[in-house]
Amino acid sequence: MKAVVINQYGDSNVLEEMELSKPTPDENQVLVEIYATSINPIDWKLRSGYLKDMLPLEFPIILGWDLAGKVVATGDKVENFQIGDEVFARPATNNRGTYAEYAAVDEHLLAKKPASLTFEQAASIPLAGLTAWQCLVDVTKVKAGEKVLIQAGAGGVGSLAIQIAKSIGAYVATTASADNEAYVKELGADLFIDYRKENFEDVLADYDVVIDTMGGEILNRGFTVLKPGGRMVTISGQPDQSLADKYQVEANGYWLNPDGTQLGELGELLEKGDVKPQVGHTFPFSGEGLRRAHQLSETHHAKGKIVINMK
Numbered sequence: 001m002k003a004v005v006i007n008q009y010g011d012s013n014v015l016e017e018m019e020l021s022k023p024t025p026d027e028n029q030v031l032v033e034i035y036a037t038s039i040n041p042i043d044w045k046l047r048s049g050y051l052k053d054m055l056p057l058e059f060p061i062i063l064g065w066d067l068a069g070k071v072v073a074t075g076d077k078v079e080n081f082q083i084g085d086e087v088f089a090r091p092a093t094n095n096r097g098t099y100a101e102y103a104a105v106d107e108h109l110l111a112k113k114p115a116s117l118t119f120e121q122a123a124s125i126p127l128a129g130l131t132a133w134q135c136l137v138d139v140t141k142v143k144a145g146e147k148v149l150i151q152a153g154a155g156g157v158g159s160l161a162i163q164i165a166k167s168i169g170a171y172v173a174t175t176a177s178a179d180n181e182a183y184v185k186e187l188g189a190d191l192f193i194d195y196r197k198e199n200f201e202d203v204l205a206d207y208d209v210v211i212d213t214m215g216g217e218i219l220n221r222g223f224t225v226l227k228p229g230g231r232m233v234t235i236s237g238q239p240d241q242s243l244a245d246k247y248q249v250e251a252n253g254y255w256l257n258p259d260g261t262q263l264g265e266l267g268e269l270l271e272k273g274d275v276k277p278q279v280g281h282t283f284p285f286s287g288e289g290l291r292r293a294h295q296l297s298e299t300h301h302a303k304g305k306i307v308i309n310m311k
Helices: 041-048 119-123 126-139 156-168 178-187 216-225 241-246 260-272 287-298
Strands: 002-006 015-019 029-039 067-074 086-089 102-106 110-112 147-150 171-176 191-194 207-212 226-234 250-253 279-284 305-309
Touching: 015 287, 029 086, 029 119, 029 287, 041 287, 067 102, 067 119, 086 119, 086 260, 110 260, 119 279, 119 305, 126 156, 126 207, 126 226, 126 260, 147 156, 156 171, 156 178, 156 207, 156 260, 156 305, 171 178, 178 191, 207 216, 216 226, 216 241, 241 250, 279 287, 287 305
Parallel strands: 147 171, 147 207, 171 191, 207 226, 226 250, 279 305
Antiparallel strands: 002 015, 029 067, 029 102, 029 305, 067 086, 086 110
16 A cells, blocks of 8 residues: 655655555454545654654654545454445554555544545544544533633634534634634634734633643743633643642643544534534645645644545
């Protein structure tokens, strides 16, 4: 099968096309022919070597941890999927990711693809959608009527988090550039803050929840808008516990837990139209296509998700 791999850590130029053997599913896995995948920051962070100690993988590494496609083979103990099923998934994090024509995926990480979504749309959902879902539902336990700040609302996680928070019944403020004001309001944001012109902490106060996607100094400033007893979660590093104590709030760093059951629940919201996929950019499945996609993702200015069309 054709794959795009890295054989060393480095910039986007280390991505190269390679022929590898098609994986064989074990008894609890299905083999998926991949129709589309998408780009997430973990891809280029791992490619660059930032995560090599946390995720020590053997070369060659196939990056990519989103897929949508069709089941073409099943292991002996697979019960809920059969050949021909259209599926999507955030597979396990290993050195055989989704920049490839086929992937073997654990059955418990799979969900049926919502019929109303294209493969490209479905591939944009799993990692970013589950991250947004788990931050809002599992970690901060957002409730109807609460005020939520979602940082970088035009991004992959942010654009889905706005919609999920609104489906819960929360009031949502978000940061973005002026170019994306109409976009985030269309997603459901109640309050838009142009991060280039004003500091969000000068505008907001007494918020219940902050969903941080940026880390660093922006993460630290987020503490100041929370009410005592508020909750913060960041997907970019670890929050400063001394600041959490100072502001009397709960703060957590979060790393996604792949989960096919939750992905199926998210699929129901997608099927109903409560959440809409946000495909902002597409690239072809080639070494050059992946290099360009990584370069765009690294700017932090991609709108919605970056999808790789395999078919």
